[in-house]
Amino acid sequence: MNGLGPLLRKELAAIFWSPVAYAVIAMFIVLMSYTFCAQLFHSRSASSAPMLFQAASLLILTIPLLTMRQFAEERRNGTLELLLSTPIDDLAIVLAKFLATMSVIAVMLILLLAFPLVLGAFSTPDWGPIASGYTGLVLLAGALTSIGLAVSTVTSNQLVAAVLTLGLFLLLWMAEVLGVFFRSPVDEIAIAISLDTRFTPFATGAVYLSDFGFFLTIGLIGVLLSVAGLSRR
Amino acid sequence: MENPTVSSPLLAVENLSKRFGRRVAVDNVSFELARGQILGLLGPNGSGKSTILRMLVGYLRPTGGSVRIAGYDVVDQGRLARTQIGYVPEDVPLYEALQVDEFLTLMAGLKGLPKSEFASALERVCEKLNLNAVRKLAIRTLSRGFRQRVAFAQALLTEPPLIILDEPTNGLDPRQIIECRELLLSFAGVHSVIVTSHILGEIEKVANQVAILLDGRLLSVETLDRTSAVPADLESRFLELTERL
Numbered sequence: 001m002n003g004l005g006p007l008l009r010k011e012l013a014a015i016f017w018s019p020v021a022y023a024v025i026a027m028f029i030v031l032m033s034y035t036f037c038a039q040l041f042h043s044r045s046a047s048s049a050p051m052l053f054q055a056a057s058l059l060i061l062t063i064p065l066l067t068m069r070q071f072a073e074e075r076r077n078g079t080l081e082l083l084l085s086t087p088i089d090d091l092a093i094v095l096a097k098f099l100a101t102m103s104v105i106a107v108m109l110i111l112l113l114a115f116p117l118v119l120g121a122f123s124t125p126d127w128g129p130i131a132s133g134y135t136g137l138v139l140l141a142g143a144l145t146s147i148g149l150a151v152s153t154v155t156s157n158q159l160v161a162a163v164l165t166l167g168l169f170l171l172l173w174m175a176e177v178l179g180v181f182f183r184s185p186v187d188e189i190a191i192a193i194s195l196d197t198r199f200t201p202f203a204t205g206a207v208y209l210s211d212f213g214f215f216l217t218i219g220l221i222g223v224l225l226s227v228a229g230l231s232r233r
Numbered sequence: 234m235e236n237p238t239v240s241s242p243l244l245a246v247e248n249l250s251k252r253f254g255r256r257v258a259v260d261n262v263s264f265e266l267a268r269g270q271i272l273g274l275l276g277p278n279g280s281g282k283s284t285i286l287r288m289l290v291g292y293l294r295p296t297g298g299s300v301r302i303a304g305y306d307v308v309d310q311g312r313l314a315r316t317q318i319g320y321v322p323e324d325v326p327l328y329e330a331l332q333v334d335e336f337l338t339l340m341a342g343l344k345g346l347p348k349s350e351f352a353s354a355l356e357r358v359c360e361k362l363n364l365n366a367v368r369k370l371a372i373r374t375l376s377r378g379f380r381q382r383v384a385f386a387q388a389l390l391t392e393p394p395l396i397i398l399d400e401p402t403n404g405l406d407p408r409q410i411i412e413c414r415e416l417l418l419s420f421a422g423v424h425s426v427i428v429t430s431h432i433l434g435e436i437e438k439v440a441n442q443v444a445i446l447l448d449g450r451l452l453s454v455e456t457l458d459r460t461s462a463v464p465a466d467l468e469s470r471f472l473e474l475t476e477r478l
Contacts, residue, residue: 002312002345003342003343003345005342006338006339006342006343007339007342007343009339010328010331010339013330013331014328014330017330077326077329078322078323078324078326079326079327079328080292081287081290081292081322081326082320082322082326082327082387083343084290084291084292085290085291085292085315085318085320085322086315086340086343086344087312087313087315087316087343087344087345088312088343089312231294
């Protein structure tokens, strides 16, 4: 794809030079360590599900901090105008930012592997749910990142981007709760688009193709909305 | 795909319009630019100069009309049209954290220059813009004058036929303005240039043609003959056109 390579190198440098990435990674690991230990000492069981749900919740809180600056900052600084005057594809710009953000999340998820390894050292955890849970976390992170990028394209204010993204994430996570207030088919739609509903099978060791497809579709929609938000107005 | 020909104008703007909601920013503007010529877009602040440039470079989508650069339509053949331009936006937005060399390398990659030509292209533009002393410095540490030169350097990396400059002398001191003017004049015959300014004297010193804009409308396109002993009185013409409305 035209321009993806140089742009990705620039985005990786930008995101890993930024203190925000390290603050987010540190906060994620500290909070995960705290809740992992608290849960482990409380339940005295080697179940991975609470850890995976905790990680998913923290991804919802931290990904807006990573995506908020991506396009909002370019728009505020005027560099988006310079970028869009070059013969690169809009999709390449979005993908470079998506991959750079995912690389920070990859670091977080790699560090997260320490917790199942601790469980494995002192007990015999069921590795199936851990593997499927990790797959779910990667898919969830991809979907959330693409939504966050799409929101970032519509504003030049990073704080507004972060707040809107977080609100949208929470709505999608809890969409199933809304289903209580509506009749069929709205309640079924609310349950179907709930991130919580879709993530739960992964965390408990059941991988359905429909959930796989859901996260990929959300990710794709986010990328396409980002391209649409970015494209020449 | 249309093949650009040398005889056709490098830039053809036809009935170009842009609306932002109900506000008309650019209203039915048409003009052409021949190869090697310098066209000045002159008008007060808010007259639509920057909006026109943003449509030429593909940052904004026209509401109506068309723009062709070297035969390529900026909407339907946007990527090809953008290979034909070097653009220096107003207030020279650059990636502050990057060193000059890193920034120029990035821009060379984004402009599709083959990797094997990066080094020679960087050498050439840094030599032309006197940037050799600051190549390893972060852009955020540079003065406004050097930042302007870096912005010019990225625009010249691929030797594009059309250079587009939005208020290039904004914020420069008198010496830097003179250097900028000399640089612009050195483009004549090699590159076609569109330069905007709200300062009549600046345009008069560099342009072959001047397009006078007011409230998004093109009032007149004047040809300047700088070789003439008695230059055209652009100031009188500008006042005459703008007071008539």
